Amino acid sequence: MNTSVQYLLKRLGIYTIAGWAAVTLNFFIPRMMPGDPVSVMFASFRGKLKPEAIEALKQTFGFTDEPLLNKYINYLSHLLKGDLGISTAYFPEKVSSIILSGLGWTLLLVGISLIISFVIGSLIGMIIAWKRDGKLDSILPPSFSFISSFPYFFTAMLLLYFLGFKLGWFPIRHAYNSDLIPGFNIEFIVSCLHHALLPASTLIFMGIGGWMLQMRNNMIGTISTDYISFAKSKGLSQKRIMIWYAAKNAILPIITSFGMAIGFILNGTILTEIIFSYPGQGYILFQAVQAQDFQLMQGIFLTITLSVLAANWLIDILVLILDPRTRK
Amino acid sequence: MENKILDINKLNVDYLTERSSINAVRDFSMHINENEIFGLVGESGSGKSTVIKSILRILPAPGVITKGEIRYNNQDILEFDESKLSSLRWSHISVVKQKALNSLNPLLKIKEQIIDTMQAHEQIRTKDAIQRCNALMDLVEIDRNYLNSYPHELSGGMRQRVVIAIALALKPKLIIMDEPTTALDVVIEKEIILKILDLKSQLGFSLLFITHDLNLILGFADRVGVMLEGELVDIDSAEIIKSGGNNAYTKKLINSIPDLSNYNQSKTNKNEPELIHVKNLIKSYSRHSSIFSSDKFHAVDGVSFNVNKNEIVGLVGESGSGKSTISKILTKLIDFDGGQLLFNGEDVSGITKSKDLLAYRKKVQMIFQDPFASLNSIHTVYHHLSRPILIHRLYNKHSKKERDEMVLKESIDILKEVNLSPPEEFLYKFPHEMSGGERQRIALARALLVQPQIIIADEPTSMLDMSIRMEILDLLKSLQAKKGISILFITHDIASACYLSNRLIVLKNGKIVDSGVVSEMINNPKDKYSKLLIDSCESGWFINQ
Numbered sequence: 001m002n003t004s005v006q007y008l009l010k011r012l013g014i015y016t017i018a019g020w021a022a023v024t025l026n027f028f029i030p031r032m033m034p035g036d037p038v039s040v041m042f043a044s045f046r047g048k049l050k051p052e053a054i055e056a057l058k059q060t061f062g063f064t065d066e067p068l069l070n071k072y073i074n075y076l077s078h079l080l081k082g083d084l085g086i087s088t089a090y091f092p093e094k095v096s097s098i099i100l101s102g103l104g105w106t107l108l109l110v111g112i113s114l115i116i117s118f119v120i121g122s123l124i125g126m127i128i129a130w131k132r133d134g135k136l137d138s139i140l141p142p143s144f145s146f147i148s149s150f151p152y153f154f155t156a157m158l159l160l161y162f163l164g165f166k167l168g169w170f171p172i173r174h175a176y177n178s179d180l181i182p183g184f185n186i187e188f189i190v191s192c193l194h195h196a197l198l199p200a201s202t203l204i205f206m207g208i209g210g211w212m213l214q215m216r217n218n219m220i221g222t223i224s225t226d227y228i229s230f231a232k233s234k235g236l237s238q239k240r241i242m243i244w245y246a247a248k249n250a251i252l253p254i255i256t257s258f259g260m261a262i263g264f265i266l267n268g269t270i271l272t273e274i275i276f277s278y279p280g281q282g283y284i285l286f287q288a289v290q291a292q293d294f295q296l297m298q299g300i301f302l303t304i305t306l307s308v309l310a311a312n313w314l315i316d317i318l319v320l321i322l323d324p325r326t327r328k
Numbered sequence: 329m330e331n332k333i334l335d336i337n338k339l340n341v342d343y344l345t346e347r348s349s350i351n352a353v354r355d356f357s358m359h360i361n362e363n364e365i366f367g368l369v370g371e372s373g374s375g376k377s378t379v380i381k382s383i384l385r386i387l388p389a390p391g392v393i394t395k396g397e398i399r400y401n402n403q404d405i406l407e408f409d410e411s412k413l414s415s416l417r418w419s420h421i422s423v424v425k426q427k428a429l430n431s432l433n434p435l436l437k438i439k440e441q442i443i444d445t446m447q448a449h450e451q452i453r454t455k456d457a458i459q460r461c462n463a464l465m466d467l468v469e470i471d472r473n474y475l476n477s478y479p480h481e482l483s484g485g486m487r488q489r490v491v492i493a494i495a496l497a498l499k500p501k502l503i504i505m506d507e508p509t510t511a512l513d514v515v516i517e518k519e520i521i522l523k524i525l526d527l528k529s530q531l532g533f534s535l536l537f538i539t540h541d542l543n544l545i546l547g548f549a550d551r552v553g554v555m556l557e558g559e560l561v562d563i564d565s566a567e568i569i570k571s572g573g574n575n576a577y578t579k580k581l582i583n584s585i586p587d588l589s590n591y592n593q594s595k596t597n598k599n600e601p602e603l604i605h606v607k608n609l610i611k612s613y614s615r616h617s618s619i620f621s622s623d624k625f626h627a628v629d630g631v632s633f634n635v636n637k638n639e640i641v642g643l644v645g646e647s648g649s650g651k652s653t654i655s656k657i658l659t660k661l662i663d664f665d666g667g668q669l670l671f672n673g674e675d676v677s678g679i680t681k682s683k684d685l686l687a688y689r690k691k692v693q694m695i696f697q698d699p700f701a702s703l704n705s706i707h708t709v710y711h712h713l714s715r716p717i718l719i720h721r722l723y724n725k726h727s728k729k730e731r732d733e734m735v736l737k738e739s740i741d742i743l744k745e746v747n748l749s750p751p752e753e754f755l756y757k758f759p760h761e762m763s764g765g766e767r768q769r770i771a772l773a774r775a776l777l778v779q780p781q782i783i784i785a786d787e788p789t790s791m792l793d794m795s796i797r798m799e800i801l802d803l804l805k806s807l808q809a810k811k812g813i814s815i816l817f818i819t820h821d822i823a824s825a826c827y828l829s830n831r832l833i834v835l836k837n838g839k840i841v842d843s844g845v846v847s848e849m850i851n852n853p854k855d856k857y858s859k860l861l862i863d864s865c866e867s868g869w870f871i872n873q
Contacts, residue, residue, distance in 0.1 A: 225430065226425065226431050227431050227433045229425070230425055230431035230432075230491075231433065232386070233417065234418055234444075234445045234448065234494065235417045235418045235445070235448045235449060236444055237448060244433070244436065245433050245436075248433075248436075249433070249434065249435055322435070324434070324435065324478040324480070324481075325434060325478070325480050
């Protein structure tokens with residue numbers, strides 16, 4: 001078998017083990033915490049329920065008195081079928097369908113803004129490193145460091161207040177105009193984009209600086225290598241050296257941190273989605289915490305973990321494609 | 329009269345600093361004829377690289393050409409504008425750089441790196457370019473299939489050939505080679521030089537070959553120039569330079585060419601007891617380790633030898649032969665995986681306690697290759713010399729004041745012994761204020777201070793210029809005789825090993841391939857590889873074969 005494929009399968013194996021470990025921790029930790037979700041949940045009924053009804057509900061939600069191990073096996077088998085249980089906060093919706101809809105919105109918002117900020121940041125980093133000590137190089141890095149030093153929610157709220165509330169240029173909540181029926185038509189898509197624009201641009205704006213500085217530093221290291229000076233004396237055009245000789249090498253380490261960033265961002269968007277009331281993962285998690293909806297919380301934690309693992313595997317593939325030295 | 333392809337006339341280059349300017353190159357004049365090999369020799373810092381950069385007009389700021397002219401085919405390059413320059417570079421003059429091994433972009437296929445050179449200078453269809461790539465690969469004798477490989481899939485020698493192929497891609501009239509073989513071992517160096525000469529006779533170009541290795545260049549150059557501190561102090565045909573040249577400095581360089589006839593003839597006393605004895609030493613490193621697999625390779629593979637008291641043993645091998653690993657094992661810097669290490673007949677394989685290690689290291693001292701890296705740059709010489717005395721608690725019974733006096737006295741004495749005078753002045757110098765040779769003397773002094781029984785010297789001269797090398801070797805030799813210690817001299821340079829050592833051990837791929845008394849090894853090497861190493865000390869050895 002091809003060694004690259006072997007390597008990828010190996011990595012997949014490692015991620016599977018990590019995924020299983022995450023699932024297990026995800027199962028046991030909440031159950032080891034003090035406090036009883038059942039009593040919290042039924043307290044809201046203030047004793048209006050008959051014992052039989054409580055018992056029936058317990059069965060429905062899976063709060064049984066079985067031994068922990070049995071529950072664990074049950075949990076795993078349900079999980080494999082894609083069944084994460086039923087939400088209490090959004091009763092009677094299934095956790096999996098809530099998460100799917102949330103995940104869709106989050107991926108749309110976060111995925112696109114992460115890619116855009118990565119691309120723009122790296123491009124700027126590449127250019128300012130190439131023209132080191134030029135005008136742009138003396139202006140951009142310090143100003144982006146300044147911007148990134150603001151707390152994220154502060155910038156986001158500021159933008160929301162002025163651009164959304166005061167000027168009314170952007171909608172201040174939700175992912176699309178609630179008068180519309182979701183569907184694949186232009187009106188709906190435009191509305192989605194309009195709603196995503198403000199939260200996405202804050203994310204992009206705050207993200208560019210980090211990528212830019214990383215890329216700039218890597219580029220400067222690469223520019224001093226022997227193959228760059230050889231390429232220069234070969235008489236290649238500046239553009240070719242900058243992109244195919246310098247940037248292509250400089251971006252490799254950043255790709256790896258891009259994979260990690262996906263994980264951080266999935267967590268980090270909680271703030272964005274809360275501030276912009278955007279119905280993604282983070283917003284749902286916030287709701288779930290407020291409603292003490294354990295099933296939903298667990299489900300969201302799980303998707304975050306799994307998506308980080310999946311992202312890392314994709315990055316493995318990407319690095320394999322970009323760096324021939326990793327292909328043995 | 330022959331046609332001058334390059335004619336440099338009174339070139340002056342200054343490096344401007346804020347306060348003053350440094351004359352890097354002064355009144356440098358030379359020319360290269362068509363189809364000629366010109367060797368430019370000089371030690372590091374002599375201005376060789378500045379001359380090349382001036383020819384290519386890639387002199388970085390703050391370097392400025394203040395005077396002179398550089399004529400290529402009777403046109404003054406210094407008056408060229410940028411567009412004329414870029415048509416000159418590579419199509420007429422190309423370069424093979426010093427670190428050619430790293431000259432290739434690791435992420436592009438060989439093919440792409442040759443084609444982009446062609447496309448930067450001429451309109452050419454990819455199909456035609458590939459055909460020319462094939463021809464180039466044939467020329468440097470690399471299988472065409474490697475065009476689709478990445479640089480890391482090629483060996484060092486092959487990468488060097490690819491760089492030469494790129495240099496030939498546009499059929500330039502002049503190729504500048506800046507130490508093209510320095511990073512390669514003797515066998516590959518021979519191959520590459522022969523290839524270059526072969527290509528030159530096929531294609532007919534002029535060659536400006538820059539090197540610090542006079543011995544190498546005398547073997548094949550038509551004419552040779554010698555640079556010293558920014559000036560061309562000697563220039564003449566290779567024969568005349570070989571016989572001593574016209575200048576005292578040339579003579580000095582010629583004399584410092586390691587000469588095998590000048591080997592160490594003193595016989596070791598057979599009755600001296602063994603000091604170090606290693607038996608069947610094995611050390612392996614794993615290359616790619618993961619949870620699932622590891623791929624081990626033996627850096628040292630079953631090596632047995634001994635070093636007697638009052639003896640210098642030369643351990644000769646190329647990079648990757650395992651010689652540095654052995655030095656680290658002997659100084660207990662790393663552990664080994666198999667075999668035994670005896671010191672004075674005692675098994676020291678298992679000592680791990682820091683107290684025992686300290687006692688062992690007092691007897692076994694080390695000198696490292698790089699005198700620039702082995703001395704911490706923020707401390708003075710006095711600090712470096714006093715440390716070993718304090719760490720090994722040589723004067724712990726004395727009062728602090730007495731101890732300080734002793735340390736000072738010892739430091740001054742040892743500086744005298746390594747010929748650094750006046751010692752009082754050197755005592756308070758920082759490493760950056762001294763030359764490489766002086767630093768290596770400090771390293772030697774530091775090792776000697778604790779009165780070791782053996783010094784492990786790992787390539788102590790390889791970072792030094794030719795002319796200083798001999799001084800350090802002589803110093804090692806005289807101090808060894810005076811103090812009656814042993815030295816394990818680790819080197820890739822068989823000539824200096826022959827000069828210094830009583831016995832030689834030749835190491836290849838972690839195994840000992842040959843060993844014996846120096847005179848025997850020189851006159852009658854038992855192994856093919858050690859014969860090759862011995863032969864390589866003759867100038868022009870590879871052509872006469």
